[in-house]
Amino acid sequence: xxxxxxxxxxxxxxxxxxxxxxxxxxxxxxxxxxxxxxxxxxxxxxxxxxxxxxxxxxxxxxxxxxxxxxxxxxxxxxxxxxxxxxxxxxxxxxxxxxxxxxxxxxxxxxxxxxxxxxxxxxxxxxxxxxxxxxxxxxxxxxxxxxxxxxxxxxxxxxxxxxxxxxxxxxxxxxxxxxxxxxxxxxxxxxxxxxxxxxxxxxxxxxxxxxxxxxxxxxxxxxxxxxxxxxxxxxxxxxxxxxxxxxxxxxxxxxxxxxxxxxxxxxxxxxxxxxxxxxxxxxxxxxxxxxxxxxxxxxxxxxxxxxxxxxxxxxxxxxxxxxxxxxxxxxxxxxxxxxxxxxxxxxxxxxxxxxxxxxxxxxxxxxxxxxxxxxxxxxxxxxxxxxxxxxxxxxxxxxxxxxxxxxxxxxxxxxxxxxxxxxxxxxxxxxxxxxxxx
Amino acid sequence: xxxxxxxxxxxxxxxxxxxxxxxxxxxxxxxxxxxxxxxxxxxxxxxxxxxxxxxxxxxxxxxxxxxxxxxxxxxxxxxxxxxxxxxxxxxxxxxxxxxxxxxxxxxxxxxxxxxxxxxxxxxxxxxxxxxxxxxxxxxxxxxxxxxxxxxxxxxxxxxxxxxxxxxxxxxxxxxxxxxxxxxxxxxxxxxxxxxxxxxxxxxxxxxxxxxxxxxxxxxxxxxxxxxxxxxxxxxxxxxxxxxxxxxxxxxxxxxxxxxxxxxxxxxxxxxxxxxxxxxxxxxxxxxxxxxxxxxxxxxxxxxxxxxxxxxxxxxxxxxxxxxxxxxxxxxxxxxxxxxxxxxxxxxxxxxxxxxxxxxxxxxxxxxxxxxxxxxxxxxxxxxxxxxxxxxxxxxxxxxxxxxxxxxxxxxxxxxxxxxxxxxxxxxxxxxxxxxxxxxxxxxxxxxxxxxxxxxxxxxxxxxxxxxxxxxxxxxxxxxxxxx
Numbered sequence: 043x044x045x046x047x048x049x050x051x052x053x054x055x056x057x058x059x060x061x062x063x064x065x066x067x068x069x070x071x072x073x074x075x076x077x078x079x080x081x082x083x084x085x086x087x088x089x090x091x092x093x094x095x096x097x098x099x100x101x102x103x104x105x106x107x108x109x110x111x112x113x114x115x116x117x118x119x120x121x122x123x124x125x126x127x128x129x130x131x132x133x134x135x136x137x138x139x140x141x142x143x144x145x146x147x148x149x150x151x152x153x154x155x156x157x158x159x160x161x162x163x164x165x166x167x168x169x170x171x172x173x174x175x176x177x178x179x180x181x182x183x184x185x186x187x188x189x190x191x192x193x194x195x196x197x198x199x200x201x202x203x204x205x206x207x208x209x210x211x212x213x214x215x216x217x218x219x220x221x222x223x224x225x226x227x228x229x230x231x232x233x234x235x236x237x238x239x240x241x242x243x244x245x246x247x248x249x250x251x252x253x254x255x256x257x258x259x260x261x262x263x264x265x266x267x268x269x270x271x272x273x274x275x276x277x278x279x280x281x282x283x284x285x286x287x288x289x290x291x292x293x294x295x296x297x298x299x300x301x302x303x304x305x306x307x308x309x310x311x312x313x314x315x316x317x318x319x320x321x322x323x324x325x326x327x328x329x330x331x332x333x334x335x336x337x338x339x340x341x342x343x344x345x346x347x348x349x350x351x352x353x354x355x356x357x358x359x360x361x362x363x364x365x366x367x368x369x370x371x372x373x374x375x376x377x378x379x380x381x382x383x384x385x386x387x388x389x390x391x392x393x394x395x396x397x398x399x400x401x402x403x404x405x406x407x408x409x410x411x412x413x414x415x416x417x418x419x420x421x422x423x424x425x426x427x428x429x430x431x432x433x434x435x436x437x438x439x440x441x442x443x444x445x446x447x448x449x450x451x452x453x454x455x456x457x458x459x460x461x462x463x464x465x466x467x468x469x470x471x472x473x474x475x476x477x478x479x
Numbered sequence: 480x481x482x483x484x485x486x487x488x489x490x491x492x493x494x495x496x497x498x499x500x501x502x503x504x505x506x507x508x509x510x511x512x513x514x515x516x517x518x519x520x521x522x523x524x525x526x527x528x529x530x531x532x533x534x535x536x537x538x539x540x541x542x543x544x545x546x547x548x549x550x551x552x553x554x555x556x557x558x559x560x561x562x563x564x565x566x567x568x569x570x571x572x573x574x575x576x577x578x579x580x581x582x583x584x585x586x587x588x589x590x591x592x593x594x595x596x597x598x599x600x601x602x603x604x605x606x607x608x609x610x611x612x613x614x615x616x617x618x619x620x621x622x623x624x625x626x627x628x629x630x631x632x633x634x635x636x637x638x639x640x641x642x643x644x645x646x647x648x649x650x651x652x653x654x655x656x657x658x659x660x661x662x663x664x665x666x667x668x669x670x671x672x673x674x675x676x677x678x679x680x681x682x683x684x685x686x687x688x689x690x691x692x693x694x695x696x697x698x699x700x701x702x703x704x705x706x707x708x709x710x711x712x713x714x715x716x717x718x719x720x721x722x723x724x725x726x727x728x729x730x731x732x733x734x735x736x737x738x739x740x741x742x743x744x745x746x747x748x749x750x751x752x753x754x755x756x757x758x759x760x761x762x763x764x765x766x767x768x769x770x771x772x773x774x775x776x777x778x779x780x781x782x783x784x785x786x787x788x789x790x791x792x793x794x795x796x797x798x799x800x801x802x803x804x805x806x807x808x809x810x811x812x813x814x815x816x817x818x819x820x821x822x823x824x825x826x827x828x829x830x831x832x833x834x835x836x837x838x839x840x841x842x843x844x845x846x847x848x849x850x851x852x853x854x855x856x857x858x859x860x861x862x863x864x865x866x867x868x869x870x871x872x873x874x875x876x877x878x879x880x881x882x883x884x885x886x887x888x889x890x891x892x893x894x895x896x897x898x899x900x901x902x903x904x905x906x907x908x909x910x911x912x913x914x915x916x917x918x919x920x921x922x923x924x925x926x927x928x929x930x931x932x933x934x935x936x937x938x939x940x941x942x943x944x945x946x947x948x949x950x951x952x953x954x955x956x957x958x959x960x961x962x
Contacts, residue, residue, distance in 0.1 A: 100551065104890075376879065391894040394861065402900070404885040409876035409906040419859075419891045419898040 056094055056111060061086075063117045064190060071193050077163045077170055078193070085179045085189035092183040104367045104399040105338045110281055110307045113251050115223035117191060118145035118216065130212050130245060137241055137461055138208030145216055146226040147194045153209055155238075159229055160194040169197060172229055176259040176315070177287040184311075185285055188257045192225035199231050200238040200266075208239035208271075208458065213256060217279070218248025223255065230260035230268065234291070237267040241461070244305075246280045251306070253281040260287070262294035264318065269297045269457060273465070275304040278333060283309045290350075292318030299455050300327040301465055302337045303472060313342035316350035316378075327356040328452035330472055331364035331396075338367035343385075345378040345411075354385040357452055359445055359473075360396035368400040370415065376407040385415040390422065390448060442474045449473065512565045516540065519667055522567050526636045526670070529643060539656035539666030546660045552823040553852040553884055554792050556765065559730060566668045566701070625683075630714075631676040632687055635703050638674035645676055649707055653736040653773045653800070661732040662769045665701045669734070672702035677712035677743075686942050688717040704735040708743035710776065715746040717942060728756075728791060733768045741776025741803065748941050749797075750949050752789040760819025760848075763791025770797035771827075774806035774835075782809040783826065784940045786949040791820060796854065798827035801835035801863075808837040811937040815953060816849030816881070825855035825886075830866035830896070839870035842934050844953075845881035852884040859896040866893065872902040875933060877926070 064086055076082070094111065095102040127150050131140045139153035148158035163170040179186040196211055215224045232238055246252035262268045274282060282305055288296050302308050314323035329337040343352045358366040368387045389398045402415040422444050430440035449469045456462040519540055523533040548559070625632050631642060638646050656666035673689045689704065708714050718735075731753065737745045747770075756763025766789075772781035783797040799808030810826035828837035837857065845851035851874065859866045874883035885902045907929050915925035931938075931950060938946050938953075 379879070389891070391891060391896070394894055396892075396894065398889070398891045400889045402885075402887060402902070404874075404902060404904055405882065406874070406876065406884065406904045407879075407882045409879045409881070411876075411904065411906070413904040415885070415900075415902050417887070417889060417898075417900040419889060419896060421894050421897070 054093055057090060060089065060094075060187070067117060067191060067193075075164065076193065077160060078173065078189070081174055082190055085174075085186045088179045089183055089186040089190055092181065092186065094187075095183050101340065101369070104365070105309060105336065110253065113221050115221045115251070115253050118222050118224045126214075126247070130214060134210045134212055134241075134243065137210045137458075138239070140210045140212060141196055142212045142214060143195060143226050144214045145222070146192060146224045148196060149214075151196070155200055155206070156196045156198050156209055156211070158194060159197040159227060162197040169229065169231075172231075172259065172261070173227065174259075176261070176289055177257050177285050177313075182285075184255065184283055185257055188225045188227060188255050188285070192227040192255075192257065195227040195229070197229045197231075198238070198240070199233070200236045201233045203235045203237070206238065208241050208269075208461075210241040210243065213242070213244045213254055215244070215246045215252035215254050215280070216248060217246050217250030217252040219250065221251040221253075223253040225255045226257075228256070228258040230258065232260070232262045232266040232268050232294075234263035235265045236263065237269075239269040239271070239458070241271045241273060242284075243273045244276050244280055244282055246276060249279070251279050251281065253307075254283070256282065256284045256286075258284070258286045260289070260296075262288060262290045262296055264291045265293045266291070267295040267297070270299075271456060271458075271461065272298070272300040272302075272310065274300065274302040274308055275468070277304065278306045278335070280305045281307040283311075285311045285313075287313040287315070288323070289315045289317055290321040290323060293320040294318060294322070296323045296325075297455070297457070298323075298325045299452065300339070301453070301469075302328065303330045303469065305335065305337075307336050309336075309338040309340070311340045311342070313344070314352065315344045315346060316352065317346050319347050319349045321347075321350045323352045324455075325352075325354045325356075326452050326455045328449055328469075329356075329358035329360070329366055330449065330469065331358070331366060332361040334363050336365040336367070338369075340367075340369045340371075342371045343373070343383060345372070345374045345381040345383060347375075348377065348379045348381070350378065351382045352384070355452065356387045357448060358389045358398065359392065359449065360389065360398055361392040363393070363395045365396070366398045366400075368398075368402070368417075370402045372404050372406075372413060372415070374404075374406040374408050374411050374413060378408050379410040381408065381411040381413065383411070383413040387415075387417040388448075389419045390445070391419060392421070442470075445473045446470050513562050514564070514566055514668065518566055522668060522670060525567065526639070528636070528639055531643075531647065532639055535651070535656070536667050539663050540668075542657040543660065543663035543667055546657075546663055548660050552794050553850065553854070553886070554794055554821040554823050556728070556792055556821075559728075559765070561664070564730060567670055624685075628681050628684070629678040630681060630683055631674065633674055635669075635672040635674040635705060638705075642674075642676070645707070646674065646705065649736070649738055650705060651736075653738060653771045654734050654769050659769060661767045662734050665703060665732050665734045665769070669701045669703040672704045672733070673706075674704075675706045675714060675716065677708045677714045679710040679712060681709075681712050683712070683714040686715050686717055688719070700729075700731045700733070702733045704733070705738075706736070706745060706747070707738045708740065708745050708779075710740045711742040712740075713744045715942060716748070718747070718749045719752070719948075728763055728765055730765045730767065731790075733770075735768070735770040735797075737772035737781055739772065739774050739776065739779035739781050739806075742778045743776065744780040744782075745772065746782045747772070747784070747797070749783075749785040749787075750941075750952065751785065751787045751793070752952055754791075755789045755818070755820050756791040758818045758847075760791065763820075764789065766790035766793045766795065768795040770795060772797070772799045772808070774799060774801050774803050774808060774832075776803040776806075777832075778805045779803050780807040780809075782811075782940070784811045784937065785813070785824075786937070786941070786952065787812065787814040787822060787824060788952045790822075793820075793822040793824050796825050796827055796856075798829070799837065800829045800831060801837060801866075802831045803835075804832040805834045806832055807835070810837075810839045810841070811940045812841045813844070813934045813937045813949075813953065814841070814851055814853075815844045816846070816851045818847040818849060820847075820849045822850070823852040823854055825853045825872075827856040828858070828868060829856075830859045830863040830868070833862070833864040834866075835863060836867045837869075839868070839872070840936055841870075841872040842937055843872070843874040843883055844877065844930060844933075845874070845883050846877040848880050850882045850884070852886060853902075854886040854888075856888040856890070857898055857900070858888075858890045859893050859898065861892040863893055864895050866896040866898075868896075868898045870900045872900075873933070874902070874904040875930070876904065876906050
């Protein structure tokens with residue numbers, strides 16, 4: 043299913059640089075106790091073998107990682123000044139309990155559920171064995187890169203069945219001195235019958251470019267449910283590559299809503315593995331891009347057992363010179379009869395210089411299934427615009443209204459009223475402002 | 480209804496065998512296997528080609544040497560040894576047959592067994608046939624009538640000799656020799672194929688047709704087809720293929736180029752029934768073909784229709800480059816895979832001109848242990864104002880050991896474009912089967928009926944003679960897959 047990338051070990055200066063960085067951090071990690079040591083060694087070998095993917099790699103055909111990496115990133119300093127954490131905590135406490143990870147190191151948490159992954163893994167061999175077992179390093183250079191460099195993150199364990207406040211996980215990247223790259227890793231474990239909500243946000247400091255390579259592995263137990271909201275609204279010098287992989291047990295539920303309205307280079311790779319009967323995955327995403335923004339969603343839904351369901355809807359509004367990419371894969375394994383999978387991708391292109399590349403993909407090995415995907419690319423409906431203009435709205439107002447309605451379908455999937463109305467207001471503001479449309 | 484009964488009889492008969500699996504005992508001239516510049520010189524010399532053609536081939540061969548075989552398709556096969564293939568095989572007795580009576584009786588019999596009695600078809604069906612056996616074009620019927628209209632329809636070797644200017648102007652303009660690995664190989668070693676030129680304003684009154692057959696052992700078939708519809712012209716072209724049953728795999732790497740100038744229309748239909756291999760997947764044809772059409776002028780139209788039932792592996796994407804303003808590209812496909820067959824097929828629609836439109840209808844049916852993939856590209860370039868595309872890809876699965884895959888690529892660089900893609904994958908509904916059962920049809924007949932209905936949208940685009948054949952093929956290919 044994955045195509046191997048070419049060997050570029052010898053010729054790539056990038057890999058040489060990564061090797062140098064690796065030796066630096068390895069020493070540093072060793073001094074501070076490193077529970078991931080052997081995993082790290084395997085990961086760097088895999089990364090050397092694979093190389094950093096180029097556009098010749100099928101999964102990176104439309105997203106040139108090198109335009110980003112050529113900016114030159116240094117691996118984040120591991121010594122962190124936690125001066126501004128209280129400000130960050132304050133900014134997000136309206137949404138729930140805040141946990142902060144700064145330059146890849148667990149910094150603060152107001153919730154007992156969220157603890158430092160490094161510390162938890164050092165004393166918990168079961169947790170340690172879970173690291174890298176879902177988002178595997180094999181044939182995945184980005185995950186291998188993360189595994190070689192990440193030293194910490196958050197471990198979230200949800201045991202209680204009672205609903206609790208959302209946990210807001212803020213990743214801070216400090217790029218005040220130079221362009222900075224951070225690898226962080228999180229583990230989420232939802233016990234059977236429990237439910238939890240996770241909000242992921244990113245903030246960067248300073249004028250330099252900040253790149254976050256985030257890997258999150260989540261296990262959703264039987265009858266458990268997890269809601270993940272990914273709010274990508276950072277400034278244009280913030281860049282994100284996320285790998286969020288979930289395993290869903292019998293009758294488990296995953297709801298994931300991504301709102302990508304900010305950042306420079308955004309690549310999301312959410313994956314849901316439906317490994318228990320009755321498991322359900324819902325992935326939704328909204329992209330509003332302008333400037334030279336690039337937002338790329340590569341989703342994978344893997345139906346492994348009979349009677350599982352999935353639903354995906356990704357929408358994008360692209361203006362100016364922005365680029366949108368969507369690649370949705372649905373696998374239905376030979377035994378996964380009675381699967382029901384739905385996937386839709388809808389795009390509106392507003393500017394002659396914006397680009398959309400989309401590839402909805404089905405790979406089906408079972409016959410008693412119902413799988414559909416649909417994809418559209420277009421402009422706003424002329425008749426709808428005329429209708430609104432005939433009722434006294436200006437063209438701009440009419441456009442903004444229609445675009446807001448288009449975007450609102452995704453925002454409406456957010457199950458928390460406070461976050462939903464705030465995001466809707468922000469989307470409206472974005473679409474009504476003169477910069478767009 | 481009688482047709483259905485006929486199909487039913489064939490279905491319920493003992494194991495259905497590949498009907499065209501016979502081998503003709505014709506004396507053939509086959510050159511030793513292997514590929515180097517000398518072989519290319521030999522082919523060129525045997526064909527009596529001018530020097531520019533030889534140089535063109537050699538250049539293609541040099542490109543090919545620097546290319547590596549692509550492996551991105553969703554198909555699996557043992558590596559091909561390109562030095563083990565013989566690149567030229569020709570029936571010995573046929574040289575320059577002018578009329579049908581001149582050709583080898585055994586050869587004529589071969590074609591009769593294939594169901595294309597040349598003269599009969601000439602008279603009754605009004606179809607002009609260019610039959611290609613292995614590497615050589617054997618006979619072209621109906622030529623004089625076409626000539627009176629100014630239509631040139633002959634083998635490509637003949638065209639190279641007799642109409643070098645036309646061939647030189649257009650050959651390789653749509654599929655350049657360095658386009659891809661198999662196109663480069665074809666350009667270097669192609670031995671025959673059809674050439675058709677329809678002059679301005681002429682509407683070709685009959686369907687033109689080519690029948691391809693691989694007969695000799697260890698040979699590859701590399702035919703090259705070039706069709707040009709000049710301004711305001713119209714031509715409909717049919718292509719059919721068969722091969723004998725063999726345990727080894729044979730390579731078929733053809734190149735088809737279509738050129739439609741201003742206001743011209745080309746309709747290209749294929750019923751591909753190469754030997755698919757036996758039930759265990761032994762033998763069969765590797766059908767790796769590059770087909771591409773260029774809507775060069777305003778208001779031009781190219782329409783591909785294909786029914787793919789044969790070949791061990793089918794790997795092809797009949798494409799249209801919509802360069803002229805208001806041009807139209809169409810692709811209708813039914814691909815059936817059974818047993819261990821693999822298919823990775825689809826189309827590319829590249830919108831370059833303004834107000835261009837394209838339509839893709841692809842119906843995949845997988846049964847047995849087969850893998851059937853649709854792979855398509857719809858690209859709207861930045862200057863292609865008001866481009867419109869609609870794609871529909873449906874897959875039907877029969878049995879739980881086969882696979883159906885969809886890989887649509889959509890690249891849009893213009894805000895005025897409207898692109899829609901829809902795909903569904905499902906099996907035949909039990910309620911529908913039940914409905915048919917209730918009305919006295921057994922399950923196999925019901926499935927045949929449903930499949931025919933499912934594929935009708937595509938089959939209805941085929942010319943009459945082919946539609947009947949295609950419908951039968953469809954049912955036969957799925958024989959034994961309904962449990």
